[in-house]
Amino acid sequence: MDSAQSQAVRQRPVLDVPVDSRALAHHTAAEHSKLASDLVFDVRDVTVRYGVHPAIRNVSLQIYRHEITALIGPSGCGKSTFIRCFNRMNDLIPSATVEGTITYHGQDLYAKGVDPVEVRRRIGMVFQKPNPFPKSVRENILFGPKVNGMEVDADEVVERSLRRAALWDEVRNKLNDSAYSLSGGQQQRLCIARAIAIDPDVILMDEPASALDPISTGRIEDLMRELQERYTIVIVTHNMQQAARVSDRTAFFTTEVEDEASDFRSGKLVEYDFTEKIFKNPSDRRTEDYVTGRFG
Amino acid sequence: MHSEPQTSAAGMPAAAAGPELPSQPLSLAGRTRRGERVILGLLWLCAAVSIFTTVGIVLVLFVDASDFFRDVSIWKFFTDTAWRPFGGVEQGRFGVLPLVNGTLLVTAIAMMVAVPLGLGSAIYLSEYAAPRARRVLKPVLELLAGVPTVVLGYFALTFMTPVLRAIFGTSTVQIFNAASAGIVMGIMIVPTIASLSEDALSAVPQGLRESAYGLGGTKRQVAIRVVTPAALSGIVAAVILGMGRAIGETMIVAIAAGNLPKLTANPFDQIQTMTAYIVQAVGGEAARGSLTYESIFAVGALLFLMTFALNVLAQRFVRRYREVY
Numbered sequence: 001m002d003s004a005q006s007q008a009v010r011q012r013p014v015l016d017v018p019v020d021s022r023a024l025a026h027h028t029a030a031e032h033s034k035l036a037s038d039l040v041f042d043v044r045d046v047t048v049r050y051g052v053h054p055a056i057r058n059v060s061l062q063i064y065r066h067e068i069t070a071l072i073g074p075s076g077c078g079k080s081t082f083i084r085c086f087n088r089m090n091d092l093i094p095s096a097t098v099e100g101t102i103t104y105h106g107q108d109l110y111a112k113g114v115d116p117v118e119v120r121r122r123i124g125m126v127f128q129k130p131n132p133f134p135k136s137v138r139e140n141i142l143f144g145p146k147v148n149g150m151e152v153d154a155d156e157v158v159e160r161s162l163r164r165a166a167l168w169d170e171v172r173n174k175l176n177d178s179a180y181s182l183s184g185g186q187q188q189r190l191c192i193a194r195a196i197a198i199d200p201d202v203i204l205m206d207e208p209a210s211a212l213d214p215i216s217t218g219r220i221e222d223l224m225r226e227l228q229e230r231y232t233i234v235i236v237t238h239n240m241q242q243a244a245r246v247s248d249r250t251a252f253f254t255t256e257v258e259d260e261a262s263d264f265r266s267g268k269l270v271e272y273d274f275t276e277k278i279f280k281n282p283s284d285r286r287t288e289d290y291v292t293g294r295f296g
Numbered sequence: 297m298h299s300e301p302q303t304s305a306a307g308m309p310a311a312a313a314g315p316e317l318p319s320q321p322l323s324l325a326g327r328t329r330r331g332e333r334v335i336l337g338l339l340w341l342c343a344a345v346s347i348f349t350t351v352g353i354v355l356v357l358f359v360d361a362s363d364f365f366r367d368v369s370i371w372k373f374f375t376d377t378a379w380r381p382f383g384g385v386e387q388g389r390f391g392v393l394p395l396v397n398g399t400l401l402v403t404a405i406a407m408m409v410a411v412p413l414g415l416g417s418a419i420y421l422s423e424y425a426a427p428r429a430r431r432v433l434k435p436v437l438e439l440l441a442g443v444p445t446v447v448l449g450y451f452a453l454t455f456m457t458p459v460l461r462a463i464f465g466t467s468t469v470q471i472f473n474a475a476s477a478g479i480v481m482g483i484m485i486v487p488t489i490a491s492l493s494e495d496a497l498s499a500v501p502q503g504l505r506e507s508a509y510g511l512g513g514t515k516r517q518v519a520i521r522v523v524t525p526a527a528l529s530g531i532v533a534a535v536i537l538g539m540g541r542a543i544g545e546t547m548i549v550a551i552a553a554g555n556l557p558k559l560t561a562n563p564f565d566q567i568q569t570m571t572a573y574i575v576q577a578v579g580g581e582a583a584r585g586s587l588t589y590e591s592i593f594a595v596g597a598l599l600f601l602m603t604f605a606l607n608v609l610a611q612r613f614v615r616r617y618r619e620v621y
Contacts, residue, residue: 092509094427121512131503134526144511147521191507198511 038065039105040202040232041086046100048081048090054258055081056267059100061251068224068233070243070275073253074290078267079236080128082253083204085109086234087123088116121148124195128207130187132179132194137162137171140179140190144198157197164230165193166223185216192223196231203227205235209242221246240291243275250278252287357600360593367587373594379557379568381577381588390591392598394557398567399599402478402549403542405563409482410538414489415531421490422497423519434494441487449551452480457552460564468564472554475563481548485538492537496530497523529613536610540603546571570599 041063047054056078063069071079081090088109090096102109109119132140141158144150158175162168167189171182179190188208195203205224209217224233224246237243243250251272255265271278271287282288365373368390376391417437421430456476461469469475500523508522524531554566555576568576574592582588 087510089506089510092506117512117514120510125507125510127503127507127510129503131501131507133504133508133522143508143513143521147508147511147513147517194507194511 039063040065041234042101042103043085044101044103046082046085046098046102048078048085049097049099050081050093051095053264054266056253056269059269061269061272063232063234064249065232066228066230067248068228068235068246070247070250071234071236071253072238072240072243072250072290073267073270074255075238076265076267077253077255079251079253080206081267083206083234083236086202086204087120087125089120089125091116121198122200123202123204124198124200125204125206126188126191126195126208129211130184130191132182132187132190135179136176137179137182137190138175140194141197144194148198150198161193161197162190164196164227165189166219166226167193183216185212185219188212188216188220189223192220192227196227200231202232202234205233207236207238210238217242240279244279247275249273250275252278252282252284252290254286254290354600357593357597360590361597364587364590364594367590368594377559379573381573381582381591388587390587390594392570392595394559395568395570395573395595396598397559398474398549398553398557399543399569399571401474401561401563401567402481402553402569403539405475405478406481406485406542406545407535407539409479410485410489410542411535413482414486414534414538415493417486417490418493418497418531419519419524421494423515423523434491437487437490439487440483441491443484445484445545445547446551448480448484449477449548452476452548452552456480464564470554470564470566472552472556472566473564474553474567477549477551477553478563480552481542481545484545484548485541488541489534489538492534493527493531496527496534499530500526529616533610533613536606536613540606540610543606544571544599544603546575550575570595574599 039062043059043061043063046059047057049055059082071083073079081096084090085098085102086104086109090098098110104119104123108114133143135143138154138158141161142154145152145154145157159168159172162171167186170186171177171190174181179187182190188211192203192208209220212220221242224235227233235243235247249272252270253267254270256268258264258266271282271284273283277283278287279291282291288294373390373392375393376389377393378389378391379394380387380389421434421437425433453472453476456479457469457471457473460473460476461471504522504526505518508518513522549569550572553569553572555568555572556566557568557573558565560567574595577588577592582592
């Protein structure tokens, strides 16, 4: 996807014109052949359980380098659970188990001998609520390099990370102030800068803008487009417009009644395709209902 | 309720007819609720009793202490280096420093035992223990706080002292010594520090842990570099409260530390703490009305000021702790 074309696609208003499906099919095939070598994550038949109940089941999808992949769907569909599989964050929840395989550049993430600490060093994460450490701005940035024993020029890392997170100009004179003195939107960009400081390959974002006002949200979205040049990004979002605005591909999840008797629900991947296709010409009725606002 | 005649606060008969068509104009005036007042009064009394008792104790303490300070100057009290209330060559010297020295020495030893053990248990319970292990271990640990201090005192004298004498030699370690009492007192305080610190550590938001793990932190790094600093003021408050208990602790030192007021930093010496002196004097060795008798109020008042200062300090830390994240 050359950048001028993708820019045009992004700026077209969502859900207005019918898309020529033949053109789209052609586009998809071309993209696919180009991106096959750029496979970052290959998810095969993944089921995550909390205890015995699956929170999400039988998910298969591929995530490609330098793309932004959005995971959308109604509450409880397991998208947050799913994104936490990519950096083995679910390991922290004692009752959680992950079945199926996720490979990362061809390596099984859940193989024996894989150290989750090493995984998280390459696959960074930004959370829903801005959660800077109760330390200075500077110490927040340097935490990652320090715990990973990276020999870095501290000043340089701080400046570079903050510049990439579009925060440098706002905090350059407050580097030694508490991170809590920043606004919510600034705190979230600080968390992004902190993730960037260890130079990850992938950045996972779990509803990064849901606690922010529209202006801060806009800045985070602009930032994601810039970060895409260097990193592969996976984002969970509740906000369909956000997915439509920023992502290259979108995965739509929904909930399904697992057990009629107890009304227990689990999440399921309904459709995964280019964002444009998901929003303009979805293959599945449930996707269409969701993106057009008839459901969810 | 509707069938009973009611009287409003304004003295007007309330509508008894039911919800429709009130014959009286709508009244929103408050009613007297007698039950509320009684409860309020009782609760106030409960609070008042403890406050008045505290005020009364402090008053007695300081009034009687002032009798003592008519005979012994405050300057002498704080600068003289000998405490000889019970006769002998230097009878009548009332320098409180040896007693304060004893108290601080035992407290320091106790804290050296209690802080590492308490903090270690707290970090283990909060960050490492499986939920099931924590459910069992925390109550067991807190059970230790229920052991009567007189039992701990005998434990110090009959177990800890022989152990210390076996290790360091009977010529070095006196039968009554600060170390034995201090170590056992430290063990006594472990549950206080562990339990309160664990509360502080557990109160650190999960989000902070997750973001630290997300940056490639190991379990140890997350516990030491993120969770412990975030809980620091709560931990400091726990340590200060523990220290307050150590300073005020009486039975263990009265039994195991001895009755010899002495300016010393040697943990194996016999010493006397402020609390142990009060026990000794009250226990019949001082005649009522004598200077020695009055001295216990001076020592008591000083003890009160020390623990009071520590409690104020602890509260300040707790208040700060609320603001951290």
